[in-house]
Amino acid sequence: MPSHIARAYAERLKSGVLTADPAQKGAVDALTRLEKDLGKRGLFGGVGEVKGLYLWGPPGRGKSILMDLFFAHAPEPRKTRAHFHAFMARIHDLIRQWREGDRKARQAVFGTHRGDDPIEPVAALIASEARLLCFDELQVTDIADAMILGRLFDGLFERKVVVCITSNRAPDALYKDGINRQLFLPFIERLKERCQVLELTGARDWRLDRIRASRVWYDPGRQEGGETGARREGFEALWEALRGDMPECPAHLAVLGRDVVIERTAGGLARATFAELCEAPLGPQDYLAIAGRFHTLFLDGVPLITPDNRHSARRFVTLIDALYEAKTRLVALAAGAPEQLYPAGDGAFEFERTVSRLNEMSSQSWLEQAEHKD
Structure with a gap:
């Protein structure tokens, strides 16, 4: 047969x-x-x-x-x-x-x-x-x-x-x-x-190959023509390529006695919106749990953050720190380049370190290091 x-x-x-x-x-x-x-x-x-x-x-x-x-x-x-x-x-x-x-x-x-x-x-x-x-x-x-x-x-x-x-x-x-x-x-x-x-050994790393053929930061300046639809299409295509036939399901993370739910996950992939992770009352331990559980986070809807939304900017900084230290890859659909996200407001100077980390996390050398994460 x-x-x-x-x-x-x-x-x-x-x-x-x-x-x-x-x-x-x-x-x-x-x-x-x-x-x-x-x-x-x-x-x-x-x-x-x-x-x-x-x-x-x-x-x-x-x-x-x-x-x-x-x-x-x-x-x-x-x-x-x-x-x-x-x-x-x-x-x-x-x-x-x-x-x-x-x-x-x-x-x-x-x-x-x-x-x-x-x-x-x-x-x-x-x-x-x-x-x-x-x-x-x-x-x-x-x-x-x-x-x-x-x-x-x-x-x-x-x-x-x-x-x-x-x-x-x-x-x-x-x-x-x-x-x-x-x-x-x-x-x-x-x-x-x-x-x-x-x-299963071998030199080929198909996930990294997919990333190299695409990109991990989608913003108007880095997409030909800058159209929102084109950026969305690339972001979605990479999610589907990495997810393959894996079904999506919620993941429950136990953090300090609380149940933190990521609604869209597939194996070691997680997907969430900026609002879900950075406008909700989450803290460092939540972000560490997310970074430790997944090898790649797709973050949708990263806005240009205004000075009156400094709490979201601070949570975003904490999230990126957790991802960076855990070598968890970030794929983002954003309204602008990292330098444009939070140029002014309380904590804008400290945000410059996050800009530097975001640019580093988009580099081929960093992505290759991140691939060695269990």
Whole structure:
């Protein structure tokens, strides 16, 4: 039986949507193997155990694009694709619901109410929803996640759930130097037992190639003709090119006990308006959380800031500082060049440093450095 993912990959190469990269062939072959294994049925129609895939390598090598193709064509109707942070946020919420729920509430969500341990009913619920779980950008930095993952995945694997994972880190490097890491090691071993581990290397960085072929600061002076429509078109085209087939969904960031929501995200991409980030009452910790969670932020509607809007100017400065230090790329649709944004008003002198950082963040050398962010 021909491979659907191999055919879809070949079609994208032929159409020019993707550029041939020899380093991706091994990944396509591994995904083809997984696609075929998922389609097999036993003698009496049942399903056996299927070895998943853990695909890792540097950022920008096409792991998420290949995951998108695989998920779209995987012959398994019960499948879920999620960024790993979003998946774990849901797991923590389900654990909270079990612990806080009474008998009736537990029964309504989980189909059972017995027991004190939330991990088993949570694993059973996830397994009832999907036989195939596709996780993008797995990384573990939180001790709460680290302590949950081993038992959770044991429960999923016992129920024959298959995982396909992308990560910037090899399994043995997950939660490196983390607190009580020895308790996390069994999870790593189980991952390696239940998944084919494949490194995706190669010199090509397709995300950086896309950026180089475009730009990251869209303003009237840098767009031919200066038309708003043309700038918008370029901004939107870059978002679609980097997003690929990844679905958009909200991301919830826990910051100092608050829930900060970014409505439009796709994997490591985030998109928001200037009003949402700089006119809302957000502070340094919020911006640090955003910068730490995403590798690229698309910021829409950056205005020419007037002196009476100095609070927004100050928040913008703080946002850019957070992005700069975290090496998070910024793609902006703005009403003017960085030098034109806030030339006068309270804090205008300090804003000059932000102008300098914005210009540096648009340079090829800085973008190349930013690509090394996990």
